[in-house]
Amino acid sequence: MTNESPIWALISTFGLMSLFAVGGAAAAVPEMHRIAVEVHHWMTDKQFADAYAIAQLSPGPNVLIVTLIGYAVAGILGALAATLAMCLPTALLAYCVSRLLNRPSQSRWPGLIQAALVPLSIGLMAASALILAQSTDRSLIALFLTAAVAVLASVSRVNPLWLLLAGGLLGFAGIV
Amino acid sequence: MSQDSLPAAQEPDLPAKSIQPGLLALFVAFARMSLAGFGGVLVFARRAIVDQHRWMTAEEFNETFALCHFLPGPNIVNLSMVFGARLRGVAGGIAAFTGLLLPPTLIMTVLAVLYAHFGELEVLRRSLAGISCAAVGLLIAVVFRMMTPLLKKPDAVGLILMLAVFAAIGVLRLPLQAVLLVAIPLSIAVTFVLRRKVAA
Numbered sequence: 001m002t003n004e005s006p007i008w009a010l011i012s013t014f015g016l017m018s019l020f021a022v023g024g025a026a027a028a029v030p031e032m033h034r035i036a037v038e039v040h041h042w043m044t045d046k047q048f049a050d051a052y053a054i055a056q057l058s059p060g061p062n063v064l065i066v067t068l069i070g071y072a073v074a075g076i077l078g079a080l081a082a083t084l085a086m087c088l089p090t091a092l093l094a095y096c097v098s099r100l101l102n103r104p105s106q107s108r109w110p111g112l113i114q115a116a117l118v119p120l121s122i123g124l125m126a127a128s129a130l131i132l133a134q135s136t137d138r139s140l141i142a143l144f145l146t147a148a149v150a151v152l153a154s155v156s157r158v159n160p161l162w163l164l165l166a167g168g169l170l171g172f173a174g175i176v
Numbered sequence: 177m178s179q180d181s182l183p184a185a186q187e188p189d190l191p192a193k194s195i196q197p198g199l200l201a202l203f204v205a206f207a208r209m210s211l212a213g214f215g216g217v218l219v220f221a222r223r224a225i226v227d228q229h230r231w232m233t234a235e236e237f238n239e240t241f242a243l244c245h246f247l248p249g250p251n252i253v254n255l256s257m258v259f260g261a262r263l264r265g266v267a268g269g270i271a272a273f274t275g276l277l278l279p280p281t282l283i284m285t286v287l288a289v290l291y292a293h294f295g296e297l298e299v300l301r302r303s304l305a306g307i308s309c310a311a312v313g314l315l316i317a318v319v320f321r322m323m324t325p326l327l328k329k330p331d332a333v334g335l336i337l338m339l340a341v342f343a344a345i346g347v348l349r350l351p352l353q354a355v356l357l358v359a360i361p362l363s364i365a366v367t368f369v370l371r372r373k374v375a376a
Contacts, residue, residue, distance in 0.1 A: 031352035060280020063250035071288035090249025091257035114246035119334035123341030149313025171306020
């Protein structure tokens with residue numbers, strides 16, 4: 001990696017990653033973590049968990065965690081490069097496929113492929129949860145907070161934003 | 177992204193208006209739904225496109241969404257490009273894509289700058305730690321919600337594939353590409369064979 005410009009590293013990393021992100025951004029989190037924390041040492045474990053929290057709390061698609069990773073690597077240009085690399089290639093792919101399949105409902109392949117991908121993306125998202133939990137849930141109270149939010153969000157239709165803010169408040173108060 | 181997993185239940189189709197939106201209107205509409213969409217944009221996208229602007233019928237929306245859902249990448253971003261392009265060609269796609277991404281990217285960049293300066297402040301560290309815990313809880317809830325159909329069926333093959341991917345990525349920390357290059361063909365082949373069996 002020594003001779004490679006950080007911008008190019010961001011573009012190639014996220015451009016390639018996006019093409020494998022079946023099930024959206026949450027499914028790509030383990031791979032982002034592996035690359036950013038373990039392979040390139042762009043961020044620490046804690047910084048990655050912070051970036052995930054900030055991306056969840058902010059408006060816009062959750063995929064924008066890559067903007068924060070890009071900024072940590074190469075400033076504003078890095079933020080922009082990472083965002084475009086993660087978003088543009090698959091958007092263009094989607095555009096091309098939608099042109100090819102003008103009537104997607106007539107083919108059974110999209111349905112079959114989607115059904116086949118569902119278990120994989122759930123597995124990926126569960127892996128995201130595990131990896132993030134390992135860096136955030138360091139105390140019993142933190143673990144309890146995560147579990148409480150998981151239960152609340154599963155059984156009620158409360159706006160996720162309130163749960164995030166409640167977590168922030170508990171952290172602010174020094175309880176977690 | 178999967179907080180916004182599925183479009184809401186079908187309601188009677190409102191007729192789509194035949195007026196074509198301008199490029200600026202597309203940009204503004206997607207910027208607004210993006211900024212409204214804390215923790216998931218899809219609900220707002222549906223409300224704006226189908227209910228408010230009537231650029232598409234609910235059925236057209238679901239069809240286009242299904243297409244974007246099985247393609248890789250951030251679903252809602254793919255969706256913006258496909259929707260924009262269906263309404264106004266390539267330029268419309270770019271207008272919607274930029275509208276969806278530009279404002280939140282700017283906000284996120286400002287937050288990144290703030291974090292770089294103040295991330296070490298004790299108060300902020302503590303607050304972010306609390307938010308992180310809650311965010312992980314939300315993710316777990318999404319996983320449970322998506323798992324329910326597999327458990328109800330029960331889809332043993334799906335559950336095994338799910339657990340295998342979870343172990344390979346979450347526990348063994350193997351690279352995503354390697355895991356998916358094995359898992360995707362395998363899963364498609366199994367689904368294909370099982371469906372043929374059901375049909376036969």
